[in-house]
Amino acid sequence: QVKLLQSGAALVKPGASVKMSCKASGYTFTDYWVSWVKQSHGKSLEWIGEIYPNSGATNFNEKFKGKATLTVDKSTSTAYMELSRLTSEDSAIYYCTRFDYNNYYFDYWGQGVMVTVSS
Amino acid sequence: DIQMTQSPSSMSASLGDRVTITCRASQDIGNYLSWFQQKPGKSPRRMIYGATNLAAGVPSRFSGSRSGSDYSLTISSLESEDMAIYYCLQSIQYPFTFGSGTKLEIK
Secondary structure, eight states: OOEEEEOOOEEEOTTOOEEEEEEEESSOGGGSEEEEEEEOTTOOEEEEEEEETTTTEEEEOGGGTTTEEEEEEGGGTEEEEEEOSOOGGGOEEEEEEEEETTTTEEEEEOOOEEEEEOO | OOOEEEEOSEEEEOTTOOEEEEEEESSOOTTOEEEEEEOTTSOOEEEEETTTEEOTTOOTTEEEEEETTEEEEEESSOOGGGOEEEEEEEOSSSSOEEOOOEEEEEO
């Protein structure tokens, strides 16, 4: 069965960077785009961007350009997102999710990574 | 960016009630509209895609519909396990955008 297993929670200092992972299993990793979604505490969902593992092509929400970097390791079927120059506004839960381009929606989600930015 | 205006922001209903949640798109999104359910402490779960298609494993009491730029998620007979926050998503244009969410509580 399809699974997206994300890395654990992170506590990071303002101005630092954090890199989180999303390990895919149960499907051919290179066949599906992987998106990242932000959920600030008690708030709605924001689409950050997506990456196509087969080519490394990316698309971003303008709001997150310069903040988020998306990469993949095809050998381990793992997608990564790095967030830089962290501020308190970056404290949130971050989800990875698989995009089904046949039906145009996010069909599987990781369990989420809670990032807390605090000195 | 396409704005998804979701209503109501919260609602309370009794078991067995028929419940409808609506999203209105600021631009034409065709049927590129999906619905997600999120329970406390959990990841979102896909419920409806293509505006009207039930995702695998979703109970048949859930349905989706479209009238022009208004999209609705309906629960025909509310059950206690349906208590959650529901979000819509447009996926026709970057950046993909979500509605603000509807918190559904059981009376």
